[in-house]
Amino acid sequence: MFEIVIGLEVHAQLNTKTKIFCSCPTSFNEHQNSNTCPTCLALPGALPVLNKEAVNKAMMFGHAVNATINEKSIFNRKNYFYPDNPKAYQISQFDVAIVEDGELMIDFEDGSSKRVGITRAHLEEDAGKNTHEANHSKVDLNRCGTPLLEIVSEPDMRSAEEAVLYLKKLHSIVRYLDISDANMQEGSFRCDVNISIRPEGQEEFGTRVEVKNMNSFKFINQAINYEVNRQIEAYEDGVYEQEVVQETRLFNTDTGETRSMRGKEESADYRYFPDPDLLPLIVTKADIEKAGNIPELPDEKKQRYIDELGIRAYDATVICADKAVANYFDEVLECGVSAKNAVNYLTNELNGLLNKEGLTIHESPIDAQKLGAIIKNLEDDTINGKGAKKLLEFLMGEQTEVDAAIEKLGLKQVSDDGAILAIIDEVLSNNEDKVEEYKGGKEKLFGFFVGQVMKASRGSANPAKVNELLREKLG
Amino acid sequence: MEIDIEKLEKLSNLKVQNKEEIAHQLQDILEYVENLGELDTDAIESTFSTLEGGTPVREDVPVHSGVAQDVLKQAPNAQDDYFIVPNIIE
Ligand SMILES: [Zn+2]
Numbered sequence: 001m002f003e004i005v006i007g008l009e010v011h012a013q014l015n016t017k018t019k020i021f022c023s024c025p026t027s028f029n030e031h032q033n034s035n036t037c038p039t040c041l042a043l044p045g046a047l048p049v050l051n052k053e054a055v056n057k058a059m060m061f062g063h064a065v066n067a068t069i070n071e072k073s074i075f076n077r078k079n080y081f082y083p084d085n086p087k088a089y090q091i092s093q094f095d096v097a098i099v100e101d102g103e104l105m106i107d108f109e110d111g112s113s114k115r116v117g118i119t120r121a122h123l124e125e126d127a128g129k130n131t132h133e134a135n136h137s138k139v140d141l142n143r144c145g146t147p148l149l150e151i152v153s154e155p156d157m158r159s160a161e162e163a164v165l166y167l168k169k170l171h172s173i174v175r176y177l178d179i180s181d182a183n184m185q186e187g188s189f190r191c192d193v194n195i196s197i198r199p200e201g202q203e204e205f206g207t208r209v210e211v212k213n214m215n216s217f218k219f220i221n222q223a224i225n226y227e228v229n230r231q232i233e234a235y236e237d238g239v240y241e242q243e244v245v246q247e248t249r250l251f252n253t254d255t256g257e258t259r260s261m262r263g264k265e266e267s268a269d270y271r272y273f274p275d276p277d278l279l280p281l282i283v284t285k286a287d288i289e290k291a292g293n294i295p296e297l298p299d300e301k302k303q304r305y306i307d308e309l310g311i312r313a314y315d316a317t318v319i320c321a322d323k324a325v326a327n328y329f330d331e332v333l334e335c336g337v338s339a340k341n342a343v344n345y346l347t348n349e350l351n352g353l354l355n356k357e358g359l360t361i362h363e364s365p366i367d368a369q370k371l372g373a374i375i376k377n378l379e380d381d382t383i384n385g386k387g388a389k390k391l392l393e394f395l396m397g398e399q400t401e402v403d404a405a406i407e408k409l410g411l412k413q414v415s416d417d418g419a420i421l422a423i424i425d426e427v428l429s430n431n432e433d434k435v436e437e438y439k440g441g442k443e444k445l446f447g448f449f450v451g452q453v454m455k456a457s458r459g460s461a462n463p464a465k466v467n468e469l470l471r472e473k474l475g
Numbered sequence: 476m477e478i479d480i481e482k483l484e485k486l487s488n489l490k491v492q493n494k495e496e497i498a499h500q501l502q503d504i505l506e507y508v509e510n511l512g513e514l515d516t517d518a519i520e521s522t523f524s525t526l527e528g529g530t531p532v533r534e535d536v537p538v539h540s541g542v543a544q545d546v547l548k549q550a551p552n553a554q555d556d557y558f559i560v561p562n563i564i565e
Contacts, residue, residue, distance in 0.1 A: 016535050023538035032556045033547065037540030053535035074523050075530075081488055083560040088488075095523065130563060138557035269486060274523040282529025 007155035019145035021048030042086035059291035067102030097122035117154030335372025387411035
């Protein structure tokens with residue numbers, strides 16, 4: 001049997017207004033090369049000046065993962081030639097990172113959790129973007145110099161599942177802190193995965209393979225499983241030494257396979273040295289303490305929901321995983337509805353409808369106020385559960401006020417005794433034979449009567465009232 | 476220390492004409508600074524700069540430099556406001 005060992009390097013773009021070493025805006029989707037200046041274009045004589053806010057966001061992250069924040073850290077030059085990087089080096093913290101020795105907890109569905117160590121998180125700059133055409137490449141340097149926080153985990157994960165749980169937790173922390181948009185499609189949260197195997201019981205690690213530039217949880221999961229199988233097969237076939245070498249591989253999203261980039265990175269020799277243009281980054285104890293003023297984190301919020309609202313741990317995890325969902329939930333609660341109904345209508349009913357349409361909570365046609373109003377109408381017996389579901393489905397496709405929609409769909413439930421009794425009388429007189437059977441002891445028929453009354457009222461009768469009045473009538 | 480001039484050419488993206496002479500000069504420079512290795516620095520914290528203090532920081536306020544058009548005009552090759560470079564084989 002083999003043990004799988006996984007470590008992750010995540011690059012999170014920090015959502016500062018300007019780049020890390022110049023005042024160019026970091027705005028996304030701008031005209032090519034419009035967000036550039038002498039510094040990020042590497043014109044001779046232009047010097048880097050560090051963005052205070054990037055430092056602050058890195059320190060906030062340090063606090064969130066219980067890490068050490070170094071009062072002194074170092075910017076190095078990492079030298080390489082590539083057209084996305086006009087300086088021919090990337091400025092990155094190599095000798096001493098601003099954040100070291102952190103941790104986070106990952107939560108399993110069965111309620112258990114596991115600690116994953118964070119080796120370090122360091123500041124660096126992003127590169128530009130190349131587009132490759134038939135006989136030349138086009139370079140856009142708008143992204144060049146965008147601040148990145150590279151977060152390096154310990155090799156603590158033992159399965160693809162754990163790796164994805166770690167990434168999701170990290171993603172959620174970064175979003176709660178609001179230090180990064182962490183949009184995987186737009187590439188503001190990307191990940192390199194280090195994977196190795198070793199026979200169970202073996203102390204030393206196997207040969208580590210790095211799969212670069214992953215930007216979806218699904219693909220990361222696939223890539224890990226593929227790579228683990230490849231390495232185990234090589235081991236079992238006795239060709240581990242030849243087939244599994246320390247290298248960078250790329251994941252092909254079409255075939256689900258990883259392939260070697262061998263040769264291209266072979267001469268990687270970055271010759272790191274302290275950047276002579278930048279003195280050490282020095283932060284005071286007061287700076288560090290000030291950056292510790294961070295918003296409520298997903299784990300804290302989850303615990304508060306469990307303790308104060310009595311929500312089940314699993315439901316709380318689901319709601320808190322995404323800050324936008326948690327905010328939505330808070331807004332629904334502010335409408336004065338019960339936590340139980342808010343959880344159910346958000347995580348089951350609305351979520352189901354959104355998934356069907358492939359929409360996120362941001363894109364939901366039903367905002368928190370509307371969902372709150374629907375639940376309110378349910379709780380004060382204006383509509384029943386069936387009506388609430390019909391109402392939700394209707395409002396997914398129609399921008400109408402909740403009250404108007406209830407009116408339009410005729411969902412107002414009849415709670416008036418007289419009206420319900422009239423329907424009951426009609427149903428009972430149409431089913432005299434069944435009434436006889438019921439009175440003769442066939443009590444199961446009670447459900448049949450309830451169903452007939454509900455049907456006759458076209459679903460608008462208050463079911464509790466129908467039950468109560470039927471019992472009185474049938475004796 | 477052996478000077479691998481081919482590797483240095485690759486790393487620096489420079490072509491060296493008189494390889495032997497350059498290798499010899501580099502060798503001399505390395506020998507000249509080699510005696511620094513004799514110093515016992517075990518008890519001393521690494522020095523990353525000979526200057527005092529930390530790097531200055533600036534506020535996070537965007538400024539449009541407006542140099543892009545001038546720079547693109549000076550570029551060896553530009554099109555549609557992209558810099559054009561020889562094909563990068565992926
Ligand atoms: Zn710039």
